[in-house]
Amino acid sequence: MSGSNVASRVVIPVLLVGVDLGLPQFDADLEELGLLAQTAGLTPVARLVCKRKAPDAALFVGSGKADEIRVLVEMHGAVEVIFDQSLSPAQQRNLERHLDLPVSDRTLLILEIFAQRARSHEGKLQVELARLQYLSTRLVRRWSHLERQRGGIGARGGPGETQIELDRRMISESIKRTRERLNKVKRQRATQRRQRDRRDTFNISLVGYTNTGKTTLFNSLVKARSYAANQLFATLDTTTRQLYLSDANRSVSLSDTVGFIRDLPHSLINAFQATLQEAIDADLLLHVVDASSPNLIEQITQVQRVLAEIGAADVPQILIFNKLDMLDFAKRPSQLQDSYKITGRQLQRIFVSAHNGEGLAELRQQLAAIVVAGKESDITLESAAEFKENDI
Known part of the structure; x- marks a missing residue:
């Protein structure tokens, strides 16, 4: 039994990256990021810390460090890179193209953990709303189907509507629906609190x-x-x-x-x-x-x-x-x-x-x-x- 459990355990090796921008509370050992990765079911295999006065607009770490990250990825067999700081959609997209593998930031990692751990109806709604809000700014990141839609009967979206416009509209509608459902839960909780107050x-x-x-x-x-x-x-x-x-x-x-x-x-x-x-x-x-x-x-x-x-x-x-x-x-x-x-x-x-x-x-x-x-x-x-x- 124990042998089958070990065999079924999937190891997902990841590389952790931290950038010291001179701000207080920088985690030089990336200890907390490592704990977050392990909590999400990932296995940190290497860590890289570098210093910069300001983030690079395109790659956050600059092209030289990005090349160094690529070498470490190949050396340790990592399948994903996780940054301790939040990345802009453009930085995330550029890094993925440069490294040719998925890149995540601290925000996405926390969202993933919350999605895994939420159990109640309210918790799942809250995670879904946060995830949709995050994705709404990153529609250009991993989407390879952004070709222009064809018009005509049976086509999704209006004539000439790009896939990204359709995706953006669908996510916007999902955010609206999720907020409405979450507001309903809030009203139910408010009723419960009023009952406690009366007691x-x-x-x-x-x-x-x-x-x-x-x-x-x-x-x-x-x-x-x-x-x-x-x-x-x-x-x-x-x-x-x-x-x-x-x-x-x-x-x-x-x-x-x-x-x-x-x-x-x-x-x-x-x-x-x-x-x-x-x-x-x-x-x-x-x-x-x-x-x-x-x-x-x-x-x-x-x-x-x-x-x-x-x-x-x-x-x-x-x-x-x-x-x-x-x-x-x-x-x-x-x-x-x-x-x-x-x-x-x-x-x-x-x-x-x-x-x-x-x-x-x-x-x-x-x-x-x-x-x-x-x-x-x-x-x-x-x-x-x-x-x-x-x-x-």
Whole structure:
């Protein structure tokens, strides 16, 4: 059985390319891009990093580096090249012609992962909308059938209409239909939220960078069995469960949302507005951070940026520094609760380990105190002020 599984596993070798344009947060090791590729079922076989003052208008990396990429592709047997930055339609088309193989960028790779992982009707609609919006700007990329249509009976499109014009019109109509269906789902979700509001439900949403352990924390708090894995975008569809807080003698609504990532495509932010609406309408956000990550500051900043884009920047939040069990003893905090200043706000911070349960009792107690007080924003800041400010 195991032998057949190994034999059926298809290895798709890809070459990863990153261009350092002098911008902050450049991933010189292409580690995150490699994780994205693996999540999509691809196998990185080589990586190339180069520096440029500005992208080349035609090939993004210039003709010299494009030739170097072609040599690496032949050397390692790669069947596709993936860029860590977003490519323009023209750059993508020119690179494919120059290299004679498919070229993808970070945006397309994330879209592919989302398409593979979406399970709910809403999630599939959101992915489809983002994919159609992406393709609408790249109709000239891989289409070899752009000859002019013949007029006459049975012909698709009007007389003399080019195939690309027909494709553009068909995609435009598909975008319109998908938006209408997604708006219907949004209205249904709004009705569900109004029902929760009438029941005086306190809503808490887990947000954070992808692979910080949000779903593991969610499962630990509500005793659920949502899919969790050590990979990017393990959770795409929002899951909501009731969390009973014994100290408050009541239940609250806890939602696990999709993780954020650096350079999250705007089309995905717009398309996933319905899913992220849970964060916008929440009474409290639990911003989950991977305390063991060397890039935690950048990841926190990226999450705050996305929260601002979707209109959730002012929702009260607590920083949950997860994966306490993965910290070296010398880096472990002296206390599980303190405060942390970010974007001009002093936020309460709680260290936890969703894996072994450390700190979860303190988290439950603090959530209960917030619910009982009934002043979410005030209690969040006032509670933070009671703790000593401490930075990692």
